Amino acid sequence: MPDWNTRLEIRLGNSVVAPISQFTPTFNVPHTVIHSIDADNLGYVRQPQTFTFTMTVQAIGTAVADLTELAVKGKEFEITVAEKKGTDWAFKALKFSRCVITSANPSNVVIDGAPSASFTCMSLSPGVES
Numbered sequence: 001m002p003d004w005n006t007r008l009e010i011r012l013g014n015s016v017v018a019p020i021s022q023f024t025p026t027f028n029v030p031h032t033v034i035h036s037i038d039a040d041n042l043g044y045v046r047q048p049q050t051f052t053f054t055m056t057v058q059a060i061g062t063a064v065a066d067l068t069e070l071a072v073k074g075k076e077f078e079i080t081v082a083e084k085k086g087t088d089w090a091f092k093a094l095k096f097s098r099c100v101i102t103s104a105n106p107s108n109v110v111i112d113g114a115p116s117a118s119f120t121c122m123s124l125s126p127g128v129e130s
Contacts, residue, residue, distance in 0.1 A: 006081055006082060007082055008020040008023050008079055008082075009081075009082045010057070010067070010079060011077065011079070012066075012070070012075075012077045012078075017066050017077065018057045018063035018066070018067065019057070019058075020055045020056065020057055020079070021056050021057060021116065022054075022055065022118075023053060023054075023055050023056075023079075024053060024054045025051065026051070026052045026053060027049065027050075028049065028051075029049045030046075030047040031046050031047065032044060050122065051096070051122065051123045052121065053096075053120075054118055054121070055079070055118070055121060056116050056117070056118045057116060057117055057119070058116050059115040059117055067101065067117070067119055068104055070100075070101055071103075071104055071119070074100060076099060076100055077099050078095060078096065078097050079099055079123070080095050080096075095127055096123040096125070096126045096127075097123065097126075097127070098125045099121050101119050101121050102120050102121060102122060104119050104120075105117065105120075106118075
């Protein structure tokens, strides 16, 4: 039975800013079809790929304030997979480098549980470190 004691974390340098409770990635590799006056669909032009994601963090401690500060300053951060226990995880680390926040959406205050905040981000250097 695999040991799945891992989580995604937001890192700024060597320090952890906050764990991520939800993560929704989107890879986008756009192509533009080329037409001519003689024929349609002659080929395509591949445009640069983009990697965007939405992450949700619990508003506990200073996590949301720290992330909002990163957003306002346009400072880059990293998303990493942290292994807490065990050695059966497939990757040593899954790393999205050079991430920046493009928008923030704090949730309403809830009666039960901690409020959360969603951040829309992009990574300029997604990759897998083995």
